[in-house]
Amino acid sequence: MTWIANRWYVAAWDSEVDRTPLARTICGEPxxxxRKLDRSVVAMRDACPHRLLPLSMGLKEGDSVRCRYHGLLVGPDGCATEMPLKNERVPKGVCAQLYPVAEKHRFVWIWIGDPARADPALIPDFWPCSAPGWTFDGGYCRIACDYRLVIDNLMDLTHETWVHQGSIGQHEIAEAPIETLVEGDEVRVRRWMPGIEPPPFWRDALRSSGPVDRWQVCHFLPPSSVLIDVGVSPVAAGDTIDDHDSGVRGFVVDAMTPESETMTHYFWGMARNFDIGDAGFTARFKAQQGQVFLEDVEVLEAQQRSIGANPDLKLRGYSIDQGGVRARQVIKRLAEAETAGAAD
Structure with a gap:
């Protein structure tokens, strides 16, 4: 298993979960x-405890779900409240597994591991998604690749020069030196590009012309999220890699949730501190960002196919790959510690 079980994973956008059941495989589990009538979220193993038909195919009755195969009625606590035969006593233990869930930063989070360890305080800190003075929106796609390949991609933005030539890429990205920092279980890759011409998106956002200082700070948070602090400011502002709030700033928000070893739920978005009241701009930028990510999807799925076609070859790490390599080391270390703890 390549993922850490005892962590919070994004399961869905808040808008995706409604009264009608949503089926999604998370870390190998269906x-x-x-949502119940009080709008709280239920996360339940998608298998009827009778004959294992997916409960998501069932019929909603209030806050309960009736299996479409034989009519077993399952309550929001996961336990059966009515058997297929009328007046038949419901045996104890006829229950579907429940999972801890939480809502924060516009996402529904799920804990796949030991429920006793599901502390909401451990949800990754996506602070720009909820902070005053910022606005946030995004989308979702399903990618046919190992979730760690997406993390590799996001922790090495050198690829923007080549993969995203027509949108956000520019040669200064590949030419600028990078700094990789490891702080506990978190990894940062920092790139500062002083005195350059901004790409069209950032020039329009800043609403001025002339050279800018541009930055990219990729921040890996376990188990599988990457926040990318990006933006530009006028050279005259004197910003630095450590202090850069004079221009326009955003955070690319990326949450990768494993579905299987070779399939990933990818939740993406952008939190920004400029034009926050312009709903039209938010919608247009979301569409543009979605097109950029489709360019990544094409590359990542081709990479996964190539990995499968070349089992005798291994991925290599060069200097530009330091962030992804360090993030993988964190994941491996935490997963191994979890396995060792379970064996004790």
Whole structure:
């Protein structure tokens, strides 16, 4: 298993989960999500405890779900409240597994591991998604690749020069030196590009012309998220890699949730501190950002196919790959510690 079980993973956007059950496989486990009448979220193993038909195919009755195969009625606590035969006593233990869930930063989070360890305080800190003075929106796609390949991609933005030539890429990205920092279980890759011409998006956001200082700070947070602090400021502002709030700033928000070893739920978005009241700009930028990510999807899925076609070859890490390599080391270390703890 390549993922850490005892961590919070993004399961869905808050808008995706409604009264109608949503089926989604998380870390190899089929889960059904729906909202109760009080709008709280239920996350339940998507298998009827009778004959294992997916409960997400069932019929909603209030806050309960009736299996479409034989009519077993399962309550929001996961336990059966009515058997297929009328007046038949419900045996104890006829229950579907429940998972801890939480809502924060516009996402529904799920804990796949030991429920007793599901502390909401451990949810990754996506602070720009909820902070005053910022606005946040994004989308979702399913990528046919190992989730760690997406992390590799996001921790090495050198690829923007080549993969995103027509949108956000520029040669200064590949030419600027990078700094990789490891702080506990978190990894940062920092790139500062002083005195350059901004790409069209950032020039328009800044609403001025002339050279700018541009930055990219990729921040890996376990188990599988990357926040990328990006933006530009006028050279005259004197910003630095450590202090850069004079221009326009955003955070590319990326949460990668494993579905299987070779399939990933990818939740993406952008939190920004400029034009926050312009809903039209938010919608247009979301569409543009989605197109940029489709360029990544094409590359990542081709990479996964190539990995499968070349089992005798291994991925290599060069200097530009330091962030992804360090992030993988964190994941491996935490997963191994979890396995060792379970064996004790």
């Amino acid at each position: 889960v059904m999500f729906y």
